[in-house]
Amino acid sequence: MDSTALRTAFAxxxxxxxxxxxxxxxKPTGMAVSSFASISLEPPLIAASIQRTSTTWPILRDATALGxxxxAEHHGEVGRRLSGPGDRFAGVDWTTSQSEAVFIQxxxxWFDCTLHQEMPAGDHVIALLKVTAVEFRSSSRPLVFHGSGFRRLA
Structure with a gap:
């Protein structure tokens, strides 16, 4: 299987x-994740797929809580910053919950979570996160990742 063709197809x-x-x-520590899914209502679980080569995940997995x-559609620059090297939170408007989860304003x-389970999955790990609290704004439009770039819904 040609990995370049597969990556393009995934995109x-x-x-x-x-x-x-x-x-x-x-200190806030984090990363952008586009492989995210709702998993279960009971118990409340979500999943994030993270590359095994990530240098952030081995540090982040030990956080007390994960946000x-x-x-949102105006967060394109935030998505790029959280995907790159250096201080990922420089110039990013963020806040914390009482549990010490970090959220982007x-x-x-927002899903306030704890690490429930971690499973190997090829060149990634799947982090199952248990949701302990949630907030949402249904009127806000999401940022979309498609064709290897950030996009807005039309």
Whole structure:
């Protein structure tokens, strides 16, 4: 199987973009995640697929709580910043919950979570997150990842 062709085919499926973040040693730590899915209502579970080569996940997985922010259509620059090197939270408007989950201000939804289970999945790991609290703004439009770029819904 040609991995370039497979990546291009995967990119033809539009997904939402989330920020997965928590406080580590008092500092916000996080990453952009486009492979995100709702899994279960009872117990309340969501999943994030994370590359095994990630240098952020080994640090982030030990956070007390993890925030998942569904990025809004105006968060394109935030998505790029959270995907790249350097201080990912420089210039990003963020907040924390009492549990120390980190959230992006203006997101369409926030999920306050704890790590429930982690499973190997090829060159990725699937992090199952247990949702402990949720907030959402149904009138807000999400940021979409499609064709290897950030897009807005028309």
């Amino acid at each position: 033809s499926f539009p997904t939402g973009v989330t920020a997965l973040a928590g406080l580590v040693s008092g 998942v922010s569904v990025l 203006g997101a369409t939804a």
